Amino acid sequence: MSERAFIETFLRANSDYVTQKYQEKQNVTVTSKDSPVNLLTEVDLTIQKRFIDATAEAWPHDLVVGEESGHDRYPADPNGRIWVIDPIDGTYNFVRGLNPSFAISIAFMQDGLVQAAGVSMPLAGYYFFAEAGGGSFCNGRRLSVSRVQHLESACVEVDFSSVKNRRTILRRGAKIIREAAQLRSHGSAVAAICQIATGDADAYVHPGLHPWDYAAAQLIAEEAGALATRLDGQPLRVFDKKKGVLVTNGALHEQLLASLTR
């Protein structure tokens, strides 16, 4: 089985479980991690555990990097075979949210680059897949970014992140926040970046994401024509250390990069 097929099989086998848990979420165990709004549920843990078990069986020598329970470490050798999973991106939305955005995100890396990626948004019934050089797809439809050319006609998703990082985004993104035609903030990086891939938004900015927040969605967006860089304009790598993320439809990239203050 190819890595792409492995990701798809896993996502299709596990998305219904997430939807079911969401629908009975008053019974889901929720704890908080480093801050009261950084939430963890049994669903995050279960999905990650199932993925680790599945990879251990199919690819016993591969490394798994994941958001939860001790797997959130950077690999010693970033060029090896590495799987990067966010079992639920948007856990806060899962716990609190009306028609919320959350997603399961899985990337497969080799030679330091993401080779295959899959994202499931269980409530919406969306499955996104991409392979390096092979385009990206949502429910079988080939994706392509928007053609919006100017900030003043753009829909931009800004992630205001935690209060700790809020100051950074309010300062550096001030012009974007003031001038974008439409501003959205859904609270899931994975869903937000996939939204650039589908052309439903034109740009996304976040002051400092973890690898599992964008590893898969970045490939999905890039294969749809998006540009993704750090906020300093350097190429965005999965194991960058939280240098910020700007994903655009390409046409807007230079303008938005230039608008970011230091």
Place this chain on the structure above:
Amino acid sequence: MSERAFIETFLRANSDYVTQKYQEKQNVTVTSKDSPVNLLTEVDLTIQKRFIDATAEAWPHDLVVGEESGHDRYPADPNGRIWVIDPIDGTYNFVRGLNPSFAISIAFMQDGLVQAAGVSMPLAGYYFFAEAGGGSFCNGRRLSVSRVQHLESACVEVDFSSVKNRRTILRRGAKIIREAAQLRSHGSAVAAICQIATGDADAYVHPGLHPWDYAAAQLIAEEAGALATRLDGQPLRVFDKKKGVLVTNGALHEQLLASLTR
């Protein structure tokens, strides 16, 4: 038939049409109104037309105020029998959005107050209903606001509105934007205010809504225990002239009002 039952019948008869149009939205006719991001679709027009026809038959002497095509005027006598409809709140999301928030909103007013309200979020399958003094419900479940007490642990929905009103919300809401634990912006006032009713968010702030943006949702929220005022703290009336809207779970209201700068 009671006004409440009339609203329910209309929403249940028309929500599938909206979902269907969303699913084939590449074929939907979209035009823009006063600005390129203030969009209008054939779906907005069709829903409003159907509602006007339905009320004309059932309540021929009642007035209908609606967002579209010339019905967006304030009534000469605000104490008469008035229906207030937003056929699609969140039209931009309907046209552009991945798992988007949009809603049909209908309020019935008499003696200057909303007596019955209904909201449908077609994609999520949610039907909200409220009657003055009778509580509010989503899909039959009685709603109740959250108990979050402090801004620093609150999830606040901020509507950044159009660029024209952006400066106002960035200035007056600066403390909220800096200090709320979680910040969201989904781009539909109706859905955002219903989110306060369900307890999925703790507060909502908008610099200047139209009557049809909150007439129904305000009653749904208040009947779930929410407080709704203008940004100057005065009682929020449907035909206020865009004085801004603050809806909270009640516990947060005084703190958030005090935080708003002039």
